[in-house]
Amino acid sequence: MVVLSTASLACGATDSSPPAPGETPSAAATPSSPAPRGTSDKQQATGAAASPLCPDPQPPLVIDFEVRQTPDMPEPEARVPFRDPVFGTCVVRVTDRASDLSPDDTSAGLKNEYSRVQSFNADGSRILVLGIAATWYLYDAHTLQPLGQLPFGGPVDPRWDANNPDLLYYSEDTRLMAYNVGSGEQRLVHDFAADFPGQSLAAVWTKYEGSPSADGRYWGFMAEDQDWVTVAFLVYDLQQDEVVTKRDVRGVPGVDAIDNAYISPLGNYFIADFSDYYCEPGQLGTDERPCGYMVYDRDLNNGRGLLRISGHMDLALDAQGREVAVFQDIDTDNISMLDLASGDVTPLWPIDFSHESIGLHVSGRAFGRPGWALVSTHDGNPASSTWMDDQVFAMELKPGGRIVRLAHTHSVVDESQEHDYWAEPHASVNQDFTRVLFTTNWGRSGTEEVEMFLIDLPAGWSD
Numbered sequence: 001m002v003v004l005s006t007a008s009l010a011c012g013a014t015d016s017s018p019p020a021p022g023e024t025p026s027a028a029a030t031p032s033s034p035a036p037r038g039t040s041d042k043q044q045a046t047g048a049a050a051s052p053l054c055p056d057p058q059p060p061l062v063i064d065f066e067v068r069q070t071p072d073m074p075e076p077e078a079r080v081p082f083r084d085p086v087f088g089t090c091v092v093r094v095t096d097r098a099s100d101l102s103p104d105d106t107s108a109g110l111k112n113e114y115s116r117v118q119s120f121n122a123d124g125s126r127i128l129v130l131g132i133a134a135t136w137y138l139y140d141a142h143t144l145q146p147l148g149q150l151p152f153g154g155p156v157d158p159r160w161d162a163n164n165p166d167l168l169y170y171s172e173d174t175r176l177m178a179y180n181v182g183s184g185e186q187r188l189v190h191d192f193a194a195d196f197p198g199q200s201l202a203a204v205w206t207k208y209e210g211s212p213s214a215d216g217r218y219w220g221f222m223a224e225d226q227d228w229v230t231v232a233f234l235v236y237d238l239q240q241d242e243v244v245t246k247r248d249v250r251g252v253p254g255v256d257a258i259d260n261a262y263i264s265p266l267g268n269y270f271i272a273d274f275s276d277y278y279c280e281p282g283q284l285g286t287d288e289r290p291c292g293y294m295v296y297d298r299d300l301n302n303g304r305g306l307l308r309i310s311g312h313m314d315l316a317l318d319a320q321g322r323e324v325a326v327f328q329d330i331d332t333d334n335i336s337m338l339d340l341a342s343g344d345v346t347p348l349w350p351i352d353f354s355h356e357s358i359g360l361h362v363s364g365r366a367f368g369r370p371g372w373a374l375v376s377t378h379d380g381n382p383a384s385s386t387w388m389d390d391q392v393f394a395m396e397l398k399p400g401g402r403i404v405r406l407a408h409t410h411s412v413v414d415e416s417q418e419h420d421y422w423a424e425p426h427a428s429v430n431q432d433f434t435r436v437l438f439t440t441n442w443g444r445s446g447t448e449e450v451e452m453f454l455i456d457l458p459a460g461w462s463d
Helices: 418-423
Strands: 090-093 126-131 135-140 146-153 167-172 175-180 186-191 201-205 218-225 230-237 242-248 260-263 269-274 292-297 304-307 313-317 323-329 334-339 345-350 359-363 372-378 391-396 403-408 435-440 451-456
Touching (some): 146 175
Antiparallel strands (some): 126 135, 359 372
8 A cells, every 4th residue: 555645733823734854844734713604602602622633722602593504615625624614513524525636546536434433443543435437535634634535436335344454354256354454464253155145146235325333243135136126134243253133025015126235333123124125104114014214133033123214324222222213203203212112203303395306415424422412404596594504513313402513615516417426525534533524525416526525623522
């Protein structure tokens, strides 16, 4: 792997180029920023210490519900931190599509993979980045410099090991593979074809959106045949290197519409997304006739409906450590929370669709800060009509809980432009909720020219 030169970062630095060998990096820091405009003392969260990237103290965080427009500003230089002019957070553009891509990579842009995927490794030292032509890159999480392209590509669902910061797992047809980013060693972890004798499978995977349990031990997979129809669910124990249970789903209604499958954060439940085969209003799926979102015990028994239909969602831990789904409730137009054990649904915040359609994604990946989730929104209008438009914000997981507004995305997502899928922010959060990644096209609708940005929060911001 080629490791590029790195430079120190400071908020407001004006030169993103690495220093010459032996040269001391220099960067001019901006003075401490005032509280964001239009924010009264009662609307501010308590100020916190400086973030690692911006040396000036963090201004009070914005917790109000005023409609705040995206500021008109040029796209920032790569790897030059700055304070968000509206919300005061430390933000930096990490990627540079003009210089970071490999010469033979046809990707038009770079982004974090998805809201439901952990981009940071176990010790927070590296970031996994996706080139939109299904290439994969590694970045240094401290200097934000690119470390090179990884030796695998395609829809392989790469996931970091929960303990070893050098280890990445990825799916390759029916095989679970491992790659050590330090040594460059690749090895086979498990070939699931052996667990399905006499069957010809195309893939065993989570299908883009799934992740293992928080401790990395349990994985929930779906096995697909050569026609890409799901034939079985299985739970794999990485620690014991064995499939602990599997369930044949051939012939089950809606099985050809399963979108993805995965295990819950504590490994207690297996989730299958039949959302393309949604349930009728007032109905939930059953073990015999699944529809919508289904949940099974880890042994793949006791199947029951979670939701009849849902917008985007992610699994998280609430403040009591319970496994919950945080989701866009299509039936009630709320951001809601569902307890996986009891099935109880708790509305958290209403979504105002009276002005225009709002796209919404949730990230519950901050298992080290239970009781919080991250939300990002997008639409095709550069102007904001509600407080949550065109933004990334943190949400406390209780009714009427705190909302902390973090940054405007500057992304315009026109639903009539297929290319604009890549411009959906898909904001995701690291394990302790001190770093947030999001994608933006910075107003370049229809171009696929996207970049990944990082919001750097000081430790203890939620206190």
